[in-house]
Amino acid sequence: MTLRFPFPVCSPLPPVLASSLHRRLSIPSRSSSSFSPTPLFSSDHRPPLFLRPPAFAASRTDLHDFRRWAESLALAAGPRLSASDGGPDAALLRRELAWLVEDATVAAASESGVGEELRLRVELEELYRLWKARIEERRPFQYILGCEHWRDLVLVVKEGVLIPRPETEMVVDLVAEVEGFEKGLWADLGTGSGAIAVGIGRMLQEGGRVFATDLSPVALEVARLNVERYELKDKIELRRGSWFEPLRDVEGKLMGLVSNPPYIPSSHIPGLQAEVGQHEPKLALDGGDAGMDHLLHLCEGSASALKSGGFFAFETNGDEQSEFLADLMSIKLGNFFHNIKMISDFAGIQRFVTGFRR
């Protein structure tokens, strides 16, 4: 690994003040405020589509008509969406449509040709409204279903919580490579839906534990659902607060720290893909001017949070941020950390920085 500094080393690191963080994080959830209200989502407590009882019925022809209508909408909109801001193309929308129908219908009935009536988990009209919201409002597919398939998990998600990205799956693999990780204390900072915490929690053995923190009450509520769904209440402890704040009692005792903190530079926020920029919580995305406010805070805090030999893995915006952090930790913070590595995601972008506390 060549040590190269994309920014001047001597530049003062942007100070991360807990107070400013708090101010930003206290912005109310965006979905409830500015976005065009869709009455059927007003009840925010409905379970994800695939968990609802099949209380509705439709004929096979009705569903067929819906598919044809939805497909034509997808074919017409796909090229425009992918060209405008890298949104989904027609092929992807058609696959999403298949998954929507899969989640909305009772599995056994969807394949076989017997029986004219199909059992649905939503009313047929709601299916139309959902797909319209997907195409016209660019509502993220995962919010529409109320779930995200991530690793071998099906996680509950909803507006106000970042949808876990495929790249982040690898954090769990990185943890699994740490010797003796099964019995250690771990922290997932800014857990969001709880994805990483659940992924790690499922691999832990007797004595192993994950502290999952988040400042957002919505996130913690969703994370709690996911922890309960995977029966990990005795392995994962959810704590509310900013970054290290709720972890004072385990300071210096952690075997590992993982985080996927907000890392998008503020200037990029307005140009984001509509699904992200208009629907996902900014407080889970915006990383300040260079996108590194939180990452730098995490790097510095790790020195006191981790025990000797402890491991950390942070997701970053990619190459430049990873290189900067790797340099910072191996040189400026070289007294505290060693064996600093940058790890690429499957797209070849250096997505993660990992290392060990001396």
Add this chain to the structure above:
Amino acid sequence: MAGFFFLFGKRSFSNPPRFLLFSKIPILCSSTSSLVSSSQTLARSPIGSGFNNVVGGGIGGFPRVSVPRRFSSHPAAVPDLKTADGLTVDAIAAKDWPILGESESDWRSHAAAIAQSIQLIKKRMQWRKLIVRLDQVSAVLNKPDLWDDPVSAGRISREHGELLSKMKEVNGYEQELLEHIDLMKLAREENDEELEWESMKALVNMRRTAKEKELEALLSGDNDSCSCFIEVQAGAGGTESMDWAAMVMNMYKSWAQHRGFVVTIVEEMPGEIAGIKRATIKVDGDYAFGYAKAEVGVHRLVRISPFDSGKRRHTSFAAVAVIPILGDGSTRYQIKESDLRIERFRASGAGGQHVNTTESAVRIVHIPTGISATCQNERSQHSNKASAMAVLQSRLDQLEMARQAQLNAEHTQSLTDISWGNQIRTYVLHPYRMVKDLRTNYEVSDPDSVLGGDLDGFILNFLSYLLDKDEASV
């Protein structure tokens, strides 16, 4: 039980025929002690006397004690099975007794039909090759350094067990026929109508199951019982041939579903206008590979293309490959993690938090061989990766099997490489309607039913053709 084994040791007798349970001859299903005590009955029974002939009778019906052969790994060394008066299955078949309908009460006719089936089953199982192979495997098993390589030792002992159980089943079936014949003769001698009726019934039942067993014997290849992947690729010719590839894939999906297999789409590259460029499905279920392997090769379509505004006749091609999915633990090729390159499929832009997408396909490339696999139809990257990995493993296993097949002349059943010249079947929709297999000349005049998944006729014909050809070349 030792005595039981001893007595029948020379005649593999693993599955006592059903009739024994109701028979008037109680000794055969009773314990050693009753065997000994009922020596009188034993003497009366042709089966008993038959055994006495084979084993050598002891004084007063007490069997002479010798080392039981039940641990022998050489059932091939078992002498030919015979009836009391020395008839073997082959001898019965050679007698050319006329074979009448099942409803006729002529035991000779039933026996002849069953004997023919047994001969056919043995031929399809490649009996002589099995015996040679069993000898080879047993020889390897007896080597003292066998367990130095636990993986290969496991494979060898598994193969040994499979061979033994295959042969034991057929021997048992032969045994059953011979015993029914003995009983039938006995019943006639003794004018025992009830016994005669029961034996006749048993023979008719055997005759019926024989047909099923003939079919099963078609699927006795190494990996026939495995699940498999079916891959279809469109030939040159643009939209028309991509549409054809999609029709072929749909044909397999319906065929597999009708057979009760579970079908999942692993990968699908749609054509720009219609059809598919390439697709892979996974077909889960017993003997999926055994059947589907008959479909490997190039399928040719002749029709007036709906994509041609000039309404001209077009010929298009689609290639089909079938790969067995070896069960856990029996993979042939050990993949090294460091030999893999895993790439996000169709990734663009910054990724991470910048992007919300449900596209999480990955491609895995095995660098030393250049073989790759892609999966894009699972709902998470993790699952796509696992699926692609399974496809890759199967492809590498297949490569390894092909390599071993070249090294080892015993295993000649490797899949021929698919080249576009290797046409196996033609589907003509215009100017006439017909589907014809170019290997077996089997043909059907209703292409719609075939394209709707009615493939069994083609498959079974090809499988028996394949074995006949094999037998001829031995």
